[in-house]
Amino acid sequence: MSVTARQVRLASRPVGFPDESTWELTTEELGAPEDGRFIVEIDHVSIDPAMRGWLSDVRSYVPPVKIGAVMRAAATGTVIESAHPDFPVGQRVRGTFGVTTHAVSDGRGVDVIDLDVAPPATWLGALGMPGMTAYFGLFDVGRLRDGETVVVSGAAGAVGSVVGQLAKAHGCRVIGIAGGPDKCAWLEEIGFDVAIDYKSTNVLKALRSAAPEGIDVYFDNVGGDILDAALANLRMHARVVLCGAIASYNDESLPPGPRRYMSLLVFRASMTGFLVFDYEDRYAEGVAEIGRLIGSGDLVARETIVEGGVEAFPEALLGIYRGINTGKLVLAL
Amino acid sequence: MSVTARQVRLASRPVGFPDESTWELTTEELGAPEDGRFIVEIDHVSIDPAMRGWLSDVRSYVPPVKIGAVMRAAATGTVIESAHPDFPVGQRVRGTFGVTTHAVSDGRGVDVIDLDVAPPATWLGALGMPGMTAYFGLFDVGRLRDGETVVVSGAAGAVGSVVGQLAKAHGCRVIGIAGGPDKCAWLEEIGFDVAIDYKSTNVLKALRSAAPEGIDVYFDNVGGDILDAALANLRMHARVVLCGAIASYNDESLPPGPRRYMSLLVFRASMTGFLVFDYEDRYAEGVAEIGRLIGSGDLVARETIVEGGVEAFPEALLGIYRGINTGKLVLAL
Structure with missing residues (x-):
């Protein structure tokens, strides 16, 4: 045949x-x-x-x-x-x-x-590469601890929506940044504490008000101005997890870098890049955890x-x- | 009186x-x-x-x-x-x-x-705040391991000159970036493997040639284009230690950020800020080590x-x- x-x-x-x-x-x-x-x-x-x-x-x-x-x-x-x-x-x-x-x-x-x-x-x-990216980025790279304040951009996307729900399952305060009222409404529906619409809001100010004591883990899927807004609102010893920079993937030249990177010094914070492929031998762990949360209804895929x-x-x-x-x-x- | x-x-x-x-x-x-x-x-x-x-x-x-x-x-x-x-x-x-x-x-x-x-x-x-900054930045924040490749900017300065000599004392390959032939000559005199004069050299290319397998630890005292040049030349799992950004301290507005920050993702690397004051209760350790190296002639203050x-x-x-x-x-x- x-x-x-x-x-x-x-x-x-x-x-x-x-x-x-x-x-x-x-x-x-x-x-x-x-x-x-x-x-x-x-x-x-x-x-x-x-x-x-x-x-x-x-x-x-x-x-x-x-x-x-x-x-x-x-x-x-x-x-x-x-x-x-x-x-x-x-x-x-x-x-x-x-x-x-x-x-x-x-x-x-x-x-x-x-x-x-x-x-x-x-x-x-959620059970594929995006879910694994969320899981290992949050827990391994971001070293998330229960009860911390987590901000994720691209929050309504494949990775971001799993990041936020995993953090909620660990008792964290979760703030999502997404584009448009429909996405933001969905984030609140699936349990995000705050959803910020970057298309209609000053993200820097909105983060200051949503996380007045600062951000412990910022999971960055977008780069650009939103990364800068998060850098301006870190808490001491914050971890910035670099997952992507969708805002600039189609740019013809290298876009500007994060102007507020010296916040890392003021807040004794770190910014770490990772690639999910490095965790290939541990995917079973991620699939088991996310599969369990899907099964219990605590994570919407x-x-x-x-x-x-x-x-x-x-x-x-x-x-x-x-x-x-x-x-x-x-x-x- | x-x-x-x-x-x-x-x-x-x-x-x-x-x-x-x-x-x-x-x-x-x-x-x-x-x-x-x-x-x-x-x-x-x-x-x-x-x-x-x-x-x-x-x-x-x-x-x-x-x-x-x-x-x-x-x-x-x-x-x-x-x-x-x-x-x-x-x-x-x-x-x-x-x-x-x-x-x-x-x-x-x-x-x-x-x-x-x-x-x-x-x-x-060397026995004061700059020396402590070098010591804790290199070993605690940078997690330096013997034999790695270290690059330091502001290398002929108070912090940088101690960073380089400490790394040499740990069997590392050390590349210093400084301004002008006199400073570079002095760096070679005190044992740096390579000294790059940023005033007369393309730093990005010079780093590529001096560290063909990439940089394990970059200790940044200056920010700006030199930080970008280092980011472009990292090795996998590199650590960038943010100590200062003297290039922009007198700027009237926030200078551009590091355009090549997404190198952190490609190289699974981290960029971490710190302040020496957080190590105050361990200064005695740093003074003892640097004092010992001054005494033995292995570190020129x-x-x-x-x-x-x-x-x-x-x-x-x-x-x-x-x-x-x-x-x-x-x-x-």
Whole structure:
């Protein structure tokens, strides 16, 4: 049996935001899998803010996507043909399969997922890389202690919404920063103590009033002015966890740095960057904890699902930088 | 007996660099000390980069110097009149006596200094606050391990020169950044592996070549472009120790922040601010270690001594921002 995969490939490196010239839609015939390989039919593709970074030819934590290659993406699917003993036909799996309808895999980096715990999209969100980022960023990098004051930006996003709910589950005061009244209303609905709409509020002043004794842990997903506003409102020995800087991922030159970084000195505070991949051998711990909180109803895993084939990927990717998602943004094929 | 103290007082808060309108020279008659007090005749006054910060009316780690008050400064001197059992006449002491020829003290925050270990100016430098800053910044905040690669800016200054020599004593590769060929020559003389003259060199490229495998600990005394150059050259799990930002202390508005701060994420690195005062209860440890290295000849304590009365203070303070000093800048009365 042969299947035809429809794929989104990188045609040229974008300057600024990706556009129609960035992508190329291709098809590829996948023959029967060789020994030790299997074919996955993809059902959900993860859309991540970090994707923009993978398109630029710069030294970073992963190599850039090559021109002509299938766009890198985490995805979930079902094994439909197999010559691999560990991945029989019908097995539900997750892996970095790319933006494609079908993928061939040798099983490396592929996880079996349990749909009794949560549906596929959640395995790309709260139980996937974003959830792991929240968990290890908050507890390992941020060294969160029960009862502290936590601020998270990008709070209604895939990572931020899990950060806030994990911190609430540990008895912390949690302040979320997000864009727009709908996102902020949702944050309050899922238990955030305060939600600040950065589109209509002076964040620096709002943080001063929401955290009058200062911030113990600031989990930064956005960079820019919001990072500065948090730096101005730290408490002594605060920890700033650098997770991302979505505000500038499409900038054509290096944006300004955090002007208030000397707050780190005044408050004897630290700012630490991390990458979730370093915690790969401990993901089971994170999945167990977040899975437990989902099961008990103490953590709401939400996804914004864009319907469409792989053809919908370019528009969905732009959507994440416009903030169309509440929770994890997923493309359903 | 009565002594007349000549003092430098803050007349008005400067905008940008201090000038003649900033200071006022006054005299004050000091009568015989009350019970529990003593009078110190000052011999050396410490000139510190941090002084500029104390002149601005902003919330910081110490309250600003009040208008009309004697300028805050660490100093050494000799007890000349005493009604305090622990500080007899003739005792050599160090304290925050201010920019004055004579000071009354109740002994709080005053240390006895041992001139057999080092002369008074060294008790303001390598054995004083700058030396403690180097010691605790490097080992506690920077968590330096033997054999690592250390970069220090302001390397020929009071803090930087001790940082580099302490790191060398721990078998580290040490790269110093300083301004001008004379300072760089001195750094090589006292054992730095590489000295980079930021006035004539592209620091980013020079660091890449001097530390091809990256920097483990960057001890930042200057901020600005040099901090960015170091951030671009980190090694995985690097520690950036924020000690100061002399490049911008006289700026009228908040200078740009470190544009390359996202290097902290790529390199899983941290940037941590600290203040030496938090280590006050462990100063004895730092003095013992640095004193031992001075005694064995493994650490050179150097001071640039400006001669003159308290009247020479305003010019000496401007001098530190022009970088006139090699080692600790001290005003000798």
